[in-house]
Each structure stands twice: as C-alpha cells, then as structure tokens.
Amino acid sequence: MTAAIIFASNKLGAVHDDQMQLMLDKFNLGKLISFQKTVNGAMGQTMFVSSKEGDFILKGNPLYPGQFIEEKFFIENIHKRTNVTVPTPYIIDDSEEIFGWSYSLMPCLQGEHMNSEHLKVTLNTADKFEIAESIAKTLADLHSWKVTRFGELDTNNLNIAAFEGSYTIWLYNRIKFWLEDAKKYSVITDEDLTRVDLLLEDSKEAFDDFSSPSFVMGDFKPGNFLIHPGMNGWEISGLFDFTNSYFGDPISDLIKMITVYLDNGEPELASHLIQVYFNGSEEKEAIKKRIKVHMLHQRVLDWGCAKAMNMVTWDNELSFSYWVESYTDSVASLLV
Missing domain, CATH: 3.90.1200.10 (Aminoglycoside phosphotransferase (APH), C-terminal lobe)
Structure with a gap:
C-alpha cells in the first residue's frame, strides 16, 4: 500500500479528555493540557496533543493495514541513515481499547509550514x-x-x-x-x-x-x-x-x-x-x-x-x- 493513491479517509470521530489522559498515562507522558485537530492533518487522522511532558502528534484510525508499521520503518531508517529530522521515537499502540482504533504517537517537531x-x-x-x-x-x-x-x-x-x-x-x-x-x-x-x-x-x-x-x-x-x-x-x-x-x-x-x-x-x-x-x-x-x-x-x-x-x-x-x-x-x- 505504500505507493497507492488513497482518497478515502478514516476520520477520528469524537475524542474525549479522559481518553487522551489514558493514552498519556499508558506511556508516562504527563498530565494532559490540551488537544486539537491539526490544521495540516494527514487526511483527518492527526491531532496535536500537549501535556506537561511536552507536545505530541497523534495519528489514529489507520487508512489501511500496516500504515503505522511502514511509517515507523521509514522514520527509523531515515533517522539512522541520514541527517534529516523526523519524529522519533515513533510509538505504535495496536490496542483499540482507548479510542476504538489503533494509533501512533510521535513528538511534535519545531518550525512552521513554509506556506503558513x-x-x-x-x-x-x-x-x-x-x-x-x-x-x-x-x-x-x-x-x-x-x-x-x-x-x-x-x-x-x-x-x-x-x-x-x-x-x-x-x-x-x-x-x-x-x-x-x-x-x-x-x-x-x-x-x-x-x-x-x-x-x-x-x-x-x-x-x-x-x-x-x-x-x-x-x-x-x-x-x-x-x-x-x-x-x-x-x-x-x-x-x-x-x-x-x-x-x-x-x-x-x-x-x-x-x-x-x-x-x-x-x-x-x-x-x-x-x-x-x-x-x-x-x-x-x-x-x-x-x-x-x-x-x-x-x-x-x-x-x-x-x-x-x-x-x-x-x-x-x-x-x-x-x-x-x-x-x-x-x-x-x-x-x-
């Protein structure tokens, strides 16, 4: 699926504070401050999450089987093989118990989009x-x-x-x-x-x-x-x-x-x-x-x-x- 053209999108639906806190607790990432959908999100899959331990990007409800596995593979290899800054560590939670869908979590990187x-x-x-x-x-x-x-x-x-x-x-x-x-x-x-x-x-x-x-x-x-x-x-x-x-x-x-x-x-x-x-x-x-x-x-x-x-x-x-x-x-x- 890595080279497929994807038009469909699995939206995240309603996400609540207690769910976000459960996710943060699972990975010892501190107390929730806020969360919101990202402006430039990948087909409605991403949210910006802020806690007392830092800022993160959640990507949920995969578009196809293996989406997060391949992204983790590419990110880890780019980090190892090049000097390009990518969001690592890239955490995957295959469990659907918190949100009803699996998700990945990564650090929020510094900077702005050039077209902001x-x-x-x-x-x-x-x-x-x-x-x-x-x-x-x-x-x-x-x-x-x-x-x-x-x-x-x-x-x-x-x-x-x-x-x-x-x-x-x-x-x-x-x-x-x-x-x-x-x-x-x-x-x-x-x-x-x-x-x-x-x-x-x-x-x-x-x-x-x-x-x-x-x-x-x-x-x-x-x-x-x-x-x-x-x-x-x-x-x-x-x-x-x-x-x-x-x-x-x-x-x-x-x-x-x-x-x-x-x-x-x-x-x-x-x-x-x-x-x-x-x-x-x-x-x-x-x-x-x-x-x-x-x-x-x-x-x-x-x-x-x-x-x-x-x-x-x-x-x-x-x-x-x-x-x-x-x-x-x-x-x-x-x-x-």
Whole structure:
C-alpha cells in the first residue's frame, strides 16, 4: 500500500479528555493540557496533543493495514541513515481499547509550514532562496538511502516487494490508469492520448537504463515539512507523513515543490532547487526525459482530482495536453 493513491479517509470521530489522559498515562507522558485537530492533518487522522511532558502528534484510525508499521520503518531508517529530522521515537499502540482504533504517537517537531500565513508575509527573497536550497539538500540526503530493487515495503516482513514487471512498466501503467480515470470527469481527446504516448515512448530508454533505486518520500510538499531559522539560515526542521513512500526514481520527489514554485510565479526558486539538487550532474539529457514523465504523472493526478471535485484553478477551457506541456516544458528548461 505504500505507493497507492488513497482518497478515502478514516476520520477520528469524537475524542474525549479522559481518553487522551489514558493514552498519556499508558506511556508516562504527563498530565494532559490540551488537544486539537491539526490544521495540516494527514487526511483527518492527526491531532496535536500537549501535556506537561511536552507536545505530541497523534495519528489514529489507520487508512489501511500496516500504515503505522511502514511509517515507523521509514522514520527509523531515515533517522539512522541520514541527517534529516523526523519524529522519533515513533510509538505504535495496536490496542483499540482507548479510542476504538489503533494509533501512533510521535513528538511534535519545531518550525512552521513554509506556506503558513505568517511566513507568506515575512519571508524575503533571500529567505526563499535559502529554503529552496535546504529543500534540495534535504531531498539529496533522503535519496542517499539506496536499495537494490524498485518496489514498495511489504509490512509483513519489512522487505521490498518488487514492482510487477519493472519500474518503467509500473510507472507507465500508473500514468495510463489515472489518465483513463480522468476521462470520467473531463475531456481527454485522442490527441491528448497521442501526446502522452509520444512523451512516454521518448523517455522509455532513460527509465529502462536507470538502475539506481532509492527511497522516495512520494509526497514531499509544504504540508509535510517544517522550516526554522537555524545558525546558517533557514533549514528544514522536520519531515513527516510517509504514507506514499516507496523505492524508485528519487527525482520524482522534486516535482511537487517545482510545481509550487511555478504556480507561484517563482521559476527562479525552482531553478535554484534543481541546480543545488543535481549539483553539476552530467546526465542531464536522461534526467530531462525522466523528470518530464514524473511531471506528467503528477499533472495527470492533479487534473483528474481537480476536475472530479470541480476545483479547477486554471483556465477550464485549456486542453489537457496543452496544460501538461506548459509544465513539462518548463521543468525541462530549468535543467540547463
């Protein structure tokens, strides 16, 4: 389930003070002060809990079997293998006796989301470049966790279950599946499908030749990390939510932040992130081909979701292929 697209959500329902205190007592975490739902919670699963022993994040009512097991696995390995700050220790309580559902508990990390209302009005240009650079270095650090096969975590044995066929087949089939799904809610023409096929075919060799899978967070976006001014400027002070993590092409993790910068009219920040991350790589042609497909993948998901929920934020008359190519061409042009 680590690489699945999850739309459903198991809400927490009503939670009471006495239940929270029972949970804190179970782990000797002090007297309850307060608790509330988190503003940027993972699909309604999270609550901020404050006690006299500290501040914590509760994540409850798992979306699928093994959700907390996989998150604990990823957090513990990232903590051990990299310098990236993650919420550890990560406690799991499989018992449902307190809330009626199992849950995990982790420390609340310091910092703010970069898209918070406070930071939107206080960050200057230099701050934003520091943040983009910190994002690039954090991702590079995450991706230093290399593995020997493409796949997702099997939470039954904590081994990597290989994607069926190959990574290329898995990724291409995923794109085609969600493009077909988008046809239920929007106009996808034969020309759109032909342009997608041409891009995939043009990039196939670059993917087939790629043989260095690494950890992929799968959902690196402003809502899943915190920033804080450190000794050497702004830095990523915490990273969390590994529900969509797997092992594949690491550059896919850049896409959501590049898109944020492009949509905000800040291509110079996207360019800085890319230049710091690739740090003079000589494989730019292959990278260009792969990153365009990863952008296509994300745009297919975003197009289908926006059309299905009637939440389109762009010109609704744009064709799918024109809209997508404005992004794929932009991201390729940043790799100079």
